[in-house]
Amino acid sequence: MADQASEEDVLLAKRIISAAERHDVSALKILLKEGxxxxxxxxxxVASSPLHAAIEACGKAEDGKEANDDAIKTVDLLLQNGAIWNDLNKKxxxxxxxxxxxxxxxxxQIMVEAGVRAELLFSKMEALGLGGDDDEEDEAEEDGATDDQPAVKKQKVTEDDVKAIQEVVEEKVLDDVSIDNRAYLKSELRYRPGILLDESDNAVMMDWETQIMQRHAETLxxxxxxxxxxxxxGMGIVDTSIQTHDPAEHHIIEAHPQVHQRLREQGWYDKPNVIIHEGRWQDMLxxxxxxxxxxDAIYYDTFAEDYSALKEFFAEYVIQLLAPTGKFGWYNGLGADRQICxxxxTKVAEMDLYEAGFDTTWEDIDVPAGLHGSKQWEGTRRPYWTIDVYRLPVNTFVK
Structure with a gap:
């Protein structure tokens, strides 16, 4: 019976994918009631989802000719029925x-809009402490649940318990310290010509970013x-650029001990207008x-922190520290290893910034030609930038 059910599932999958590929909306509506x-x-x-198949079947848009109405309706129908915007095929x-x-x-554009809706919904659900079945399964695995032993419920813990839990988390992510900020801050950094690496061979910063950092300083x-x-x-690229604009006060928040040592070696502590705050911004701000x-101006470019940290930064602290006429900028590297992401x-950030009280203007900057696939990434864990244009944000309070 199990084999028969499996054959039925495969047959249904093939029928759904075939209908999506043909852009047969009527058949797809019926099939999606079953699968x-x-x-x-x-x-x-080459395994792919119905959404992959539907878009691939559109073929190349040539001479301005794009997907027909049936193709668009097929894509919309699949998205309405839970198709995942960032699902990956075997390619x-x-x-x-x-x-x-x-x-x-x-x-x-439909896929970008779908991604924005999904990410905003996920963010709202996370803020409300809500999650689907997949989230519950993930939490069960993290809590050490097995078929024989149910997951323990989360309860209030002591400060010592928190430290013990953090040590376990750090031990788990040592293979890639960029996953956890506290693990990164305990890791060994390596300054090399034109690049800063963490101990997991992630590129923390590279000198190809210099033009971008200089422009951030100019706009702010x-x-x-x-x-x-x-x-x-990091490598001090943006702080060096800031100094060329002769600030009255130049605050630098940095949490990594090795970067503190580099700041000392390069004389930053001795500059009369520079104030260095040693620690995480969550503690300093x-x-x-x-x-x-x-x-008057705030710039943010941390490492081993996710988008939720950036959102907390501007929604909780920039609004309190920035002058009414001031400007806020941040390194826009979110999802820069894939254009759709x-x-x-970028759109999600713009919407969250507006909700926090900021208007955002964007300036497109071409990254160095041939950056993707170049020898600059040799010795790194992975390229963190694979697209052609950097979108530089400048944020001011909504008037």
């Missing part, structure tokens, strides 16, 4: 990647005599708020 929009045909040489492509490759602009600091703060010193510090997360 999922995320099925894959395990017998296919390591998302559906949006395929649309971009084929030049299908309308379909690509239009004149001398301003009070400026940068969070995350509440103190600055309490002191009543007001800044970069476009989605």
């Amino acid at each position: 999922s929009a995320n099925v894959q045909d395990p017998t296919a040489s 390591d492509e998302t559906p949006g990647c395929i649309a971009l490759r084929l030049g299908q602009k309308k379909i690509y 600091i239009p004149k001398s005599g301003l009070k400026v703060m940068n969070v995350g010193h 509440p103190k600055l708020v309490e002191q009543g510090v007001v800044l 970069y476009d989605v997360y």
Whole structure:
């Protein structure tokens, strides 16, 4: 019976994928009542979802000719039935990647919008402490649950318990310290010509970013005599650029001990207008708020922190520290290893910034030609940048 059910599942998957590929909306509506929009045909040489198949079937957009209405309706129907916007096929492509490759602009925009909706919904659910069955299964695994032993319920723990838990987490992520900020801060850094590496061979910063950092400084600091703060010193590229604009105060927040040592060696502690705060911004900023510090420009570029950290930074602290006429900038590297992800997360950030009270303007900057696949990435764990254009954000309070 199990084999028969499996054969039925494979047959249904093939029928759903075939209907999606033909852009047969009527048949697809009926089939999706029985099966999922995320099925894959395990017998296919290149497994892909119905959404991948529907977009691939559009073919290349040539002479301005794009997907027809049936194709668009098929994509919309699959998304409405739970198709995953960033699902990967065996070619390591998302559906949006395929649309971009084929030049299908309308379909690509639909996928970007779907990604934005999904990420905003996920963020809201996370904020409310809600999750689906998959989240519950993941939590069970993290809590050490097995078939024989149920997961323990999360309860209040002592400070010693927190430290013990943190040690376990750090031990688990030592293979890639960029996954956990505290593990990264305990890791050994390596400064090499043109690059800063963590002990997991992740590129923390590279000198190809110099033009971008210089432009950030120019957009944030239009004149001398301003009070400026940068969070995350790294190789010192943006702080060096900030100094050329002659700030009255130049605050630097940096948490890694080895970077502190480099700051000392390079004489940053001795500069009369520079104030260095040793520690994580999560610990430093509440103190600055309490002191009543007001800044004309703030820049953020940390490592081993996710988007939720950036969102907390601007929604909780920039709004308290930035002068009414001040400017806030941040290194926009969200999802920069894939164009569809970069476009989605850039839009999500813009919407979250607006909700926090900021208007955002964007400036497109071409990254160095041939950066993707170049020898610059040799010796690194993975390229963190594979797209052609950097979108530089400048944020000011909504008026």
